Every structure is written in C-alpha cells, then in structure tokens.
Amino acid sequence: MFKSRYTEYEDQDETSAASAAPTGVSAADDTVETIVGPSVEVEGDFNSKGNMVVQGTVAGNVRTEKNLRVERGARILANVFAQNAKISGEIRGNIKASDTLELTPTAVVVGDVEASTLIIAAGAILHGKCMMPGSHVTDAKASTKSSRARTRQTGDVDAEAAA
C-alpha cells in the first residue's frame, strides 16, 4: 500500500515537474523531502529547503526553497512562499512563487498571488490580486497622475518664461 503511494508521489512529481517547473528544475530535485499527510495538523511556521507535499492542515506560513504541492483536501491558513507551487487544495493567505504558480481545477485561494508564470485551470477559485514581477506594464492610475504632474510642470515653466 505504502509502496504504491510513494511510487505515486514520484510519478506525480515527474508530471508536476514537467508542468509546474518548466525551467531550472532537474530530475534529481524532484524527490519529495517533506510530506505532511492528511489526518495531521501543523501549527506554526513551516520551513523547508527541499520539495514539500501538503495533504493535511497547516496553520502558519509555509516556506520552501523548492517545489510545493498542496493536494486536494489540504488547507493552509497563512502565507505561502515557494519556487514553484501547484495548488489543488485550499489556501487562505497570500502566495508568492518565484517561478511558477499553478492552480488546478480544485484549488481555492483567498489571497493575493504573485508569480513569474501563472497557470489557472478552469474551475479554480481565486479571490485576490494577481501580481507578476518583472512585467513593465504601468498602472493606469499611476500613468494619469504622472501625466498630470508633467502638464503642471510644463505649465509652470511656460508661465515663468512668459514672466
């Protein structure tokens, strides 16, 4: 029973690595190092250097330097930081993925998300803002404000010249 479960993890890892971690993740990095199973609840900040699978409940920040997989039925009640994250469970907090964030059809996210690459499957629920670092699209409000300021400045300069 357990054998099949672990082989299943490895298989899933390979597939998730292919989909969720397109760049910079070698096959050797795919091994799961931390598993929080169902029927277990964790309280406190949960830090890991390796890949992580969450199937239970975590009430605290989850931070990993590598890949994170939140399985269906799992709950995280705080912020999440990871390199790549594949979410199939529920997260009530902000998510920050330095590379890829994937929300599968069963994902429920109540919070802001930030990722370089964002994949949202049909059926996923997201209540929050999306941010993508590195994109050079300026905010509409900010651009109007800056153009107004520019007009004012040029107006002042013209007035000074006229005087």
Added chain:
Amino acid sequence: MHVYLYDAFVRTGPYARVMKTIENRLTDLELSGKMIKLAAFSNPRSMLLDELRSGAKTAIVIGDENTFGRVLTKCADVEMVFGWIPIGRDVSTREQLDVPYGEESCRTIAARRVIELPVLKVNDRYAIALAHVPMTRVWISVDGKYALGPMGESMEVAICNLRSLPWCEEAHAQFMNQEDLYVHIRPLAAGKQSRWRPQYAPLTSLPFSRMTMYGKAPFELFLDGQRSKETRVTIERAAHSIRIIAGKNRVRVAS
C-alpha cells in the same frame, strides 16, 4: 583487551551449547577476555567504565537485540568499540550490521572492521537503531518552530536510524541518506474505526534536527526495544558517534 557482556539467558536451555562453542572459538581466535554476566539490575555503564579504566578497549555484547539495546542505550558515549554476538530469538538488527548469527559472528569480531554510526540522543539515553512510540495521543514540536498532532484520536511515531518498522520501511529507504533526521508519523484515519482492523492515514515524514514529543498522559517509548514510559521526550542526533564492529555488507547510514 576485550570485555564480554552476556545476558543471563545465554547460559540456559538451547543457548548453553551455542555459548560453549562461542567461548571455544573466541579462545581459538585469541580473543578471550573477561566475561561479565548482565543481571536484571546490573548497570552496564558502570561496569564498562570500570573496565575502561583497567585498559579494556572493546566491549562485546552476547545476547539478543534486547541485550544489545540495553547496553547501547546506556553506554553509547563510553569511549570503547562495541561488538555483538547475536544469540536469541529477536536478532533482526544483525542484518543491518551484517553480523552472522551465533558462532559465525566470532569471525566478524576477529576481522574488527570498525564503523562509526550516528546515534540518536533521547533525553539522557541513546538509540542506534530505532526510537518508536506506539499508537498514542502525542504532540510533536519540531525545532521549536512548529508543532503537529493528530486530527483523529492518536498516531504512531518512529525515528529510524539503522532499522525501520514495516509501515515506514519505504519512507525510511527514501530519506535515510539525507543529512537531517526524519520522523515518520502514521495517524489513525479520521472516522469510525474497526476494533480488529484499524485504518491508517498516509504517512507524514518530516526532517528535524531536534524535536520534542509530549502528551497529556504518559506514553510508551521503545528505544532499541527498551520500553519506558515518558511524558516529554527530546530527540536529537548525539554530538558523538558510536564505533561498532560490523560486517562488509552493512547498511550505510548518512552521518
């Protein structure tokens, strides 16, 4: 110089004959030394410290896993090389150390291939093979950062070093070469349980450098087969490692 610590049962019944052949073999191999009987209330640590003062360098335990565990849980920090001549019913750890059963193990002792094994420090005791807490309601605090406990009634906990339990064998094989120690947790599945065939939830496996286990009621703890009742246990990797005589094909553990 060698010191032999033997369990009382090896002089009785079917083992008495095996013990005689072992003694003859040790004499043939010029490995004879002082034989000390481990009685029920004798303290192996004080015995070995006395022998260390009088120049003994190697302590050989003759007996089953329980005898081996009894000596090592108390004496892992004694500056001696430890060996094991397995006799008895439960001698399963010998496979990990690649030590043959009974008389044949004298050859391994004579070869004296000494390896260093990492040791688990559990409060003021040691474990080289396994620390196990059977199904009970406990909470675990890992590295002082987070705590975890069962959602259901209870959970079983194992910290494997040299040996594992059947339910965490796969996970132990996966994580045994990692730098950190790993705790494997098997909770009872949520919902109604059958009295005869309990249903378990999938395992949780977490790395740690220091963890504390605590419960409201005292819980059972098995250290290399040695049973005790505890209310609070701190487990970490001991600063020193133990030197053990092992066979060629021993199981390698990351130190």
